[in-house]
Amino acid sequence: MSLFRPNVDRLAAYVPGEQPQEPGWVKLNTNENPYPPSPLVVEAIERMARARLNVYPDPVGKSFRKAAAELFGLDADWILPANGSDESLTLLVRAFADPTNLIAYPYPSYILYETLAEIQGTRFARLRLNADWSWNLAQNKPLIQQAKLLFVPNPNSPSGNRWSDETILSLVPPNGVLVLDEAYGDFADEPHAMQLLHSEKGSQMVVTRTLSKSYSLAGLRFGFAVAHPDLIRGMRKVKDSYNCDAISLAAAEAAIRDQAWMLENRRKIIATRTRLTQELRGLGFDVVDSQANFVWATRSAKDHQSLYEQLKQRKILVRYMKFSDETQGILDGLRVTVGTDAEVDTFLAAMREIA
Ligand SMILES: Cc1ncc(COP(=O)(O)O)c(C=O)c1O
Numbered sequence: 001m002s003l004f005r006p007n008v009d010r011l012a013a014y015v016p017g018e019q020p021q022e023p024g025w026v027k028l029n030t031n032e033n034p035y036p037p038s039p040l041v042v043e044a045i046e047r048m049a050r051a052r053l054n055v056y057p058d059p060v061g062k063s064f065r066k067a068a069a070e071l072f073g074l075d076a077d078w079i080l081p082a083n084g085s086d087e088s089l090t091l092l093v094r095a096f097a098d099p100t101n102l103i104a105y106p107y108p109s110y111i112l113y114e115t116l117a118e119i120q121g122t123r124f125a126r127l128r129l130n131a132d133w134s135w136n137l138a139q140n141k142p143l144i145q146q147a148k149l150l151f152v153p154n155p156n157s158p159s160g161n162r163w164s165d166e167t168i169l170s171l172v173p174p175n176g177v178l179v180l181d182e183a184y185g186d187f188a189d190e191p192h193a194m195q196l197l198h199s200e201k202g203s204q205m206v207v208t209r210t211l212s213k214s215y216s217l218a219g220l221r222f223g224f225a226v227a228h229p230d231l232i233r234g235m236r237k238v239k240d241s242y243n244c245d246a247i248s249l250a251a252a253e254a255a256i257r258d259q260a261w262m263l264e265n266r267r268k269i270i271a272t273r274t275r276l277t278q279e280l281r282g283l284g285f286d287v288v289d290s291q292a293n294f295v296w297a298t299r300s301a302k303d304h305q306s307l308y309e310q311l312k313q314r315k316i317l318v319r320y321m322k323f324s325d326e327t328q329g330i331l332d333g334l335r336v337t338v339g340t341d342a343e344v345d346t347f348l349a350a351m352r353e354i355a
Contacts, residue, residue: 058249088224133161
């Protein structure tokens with residue numbers, strides 16, 4: 001006899017990318033930033049650790065919200081700090097979707113959206129993308145119209161492409177909320193779409209951001225949601241009182257106040273991304289033009305899993321991803337995070353031998 005809710009029994013838990021804890025790996029599998037965070041972040045952590053760990057943190061993270069609001073030219077009540085973007089996504093599901101509602105997301109994209117819908121026990125739907133990663137609006141319209149929550153990662157993962165503002169606006173469900181997941185936003189030519197929050201459909205949109213990628217803070221766990229204060233107020237009702245600890249709030253504020261540091265790492269990553277893309281194409285792979293800190297590489301030989309395994313034997317980790325679809329069959333490929341130049345050189349040298 002199981003004591004769990006039936007949907008928890010049925011759930012195949014979300015499996016994050018491998019995180020080997022021993023040194024010696026070239027780790028290009030979970031889209032972390034290969035460069036360290038700003039020294040000002042480390043100072044802020046040390047300062048907070050010495051000063052104020054005996055008391056609870058500010059439950060609404062006022063000081064961080066002020067800094068984030070300044071960055072995007074908004075008022076602080078448009079910002080909700082969270083324990084990583086993943087927590088923002090959980091809060092959205094908890095706040096907006098009951099079991100009769102439909103949660104939708106493009107497919108392939110971030111698998112966690114589906115897991116969250118399964119945990120909540122809602123209906124859910126995969127919106128099939130065209131083979132070139134564009135939207136098939138005509139085909140998906142009936143599902144978009146029913147959606148209470150529509151998650152759209154922009155840039156998308158695993159493809160790395162970014163959809164235009166016009167496309168995003170056309171996806172807002174008439175009776176629901178569009179969540180624009182900008183986990184990789186800072187690596188794109190247009191680093192965010194906050195202006196859409198002021199459009200006619202802005203009251204039905206939430207943008208989620210993370211410090212895990214562009215700010216090199218995946219180990220800290222910090223993200224934030226941006227939306228009209230009416231939406232933020234409702235989301236705040238369903239969060240833990242102290243969802244962000246004092247150290248992460250202080251570190252996150254220092255991180256976003258040091259834009260120069262983030263932008264310099266972004267510049268290096270984009271330069272390496274261009275080189276990685278060209279070299280993989282030279283080896284015969286199809287590589288999507290990426291606006292993120294990873295590239296999606298496929299080739300007609302379809303030996304992606306074997307390449308992944310051979311790389312792993314050499315202590316090089318990339319992400320082998322496989323998506324199946326009743327209509328389009330199996331789509332698989334390698335998602336390769338843009339590491340340092342040296343890491344990418346090691347990866348490319350191995351690929352030249354095995355590919
Ligand atoms: C599309 C997308 N959204 C959200 C996240 C989660 O970010 P965080 O580390 O802030 O939870 C990821 C992480 O890989 C992601 O790929």
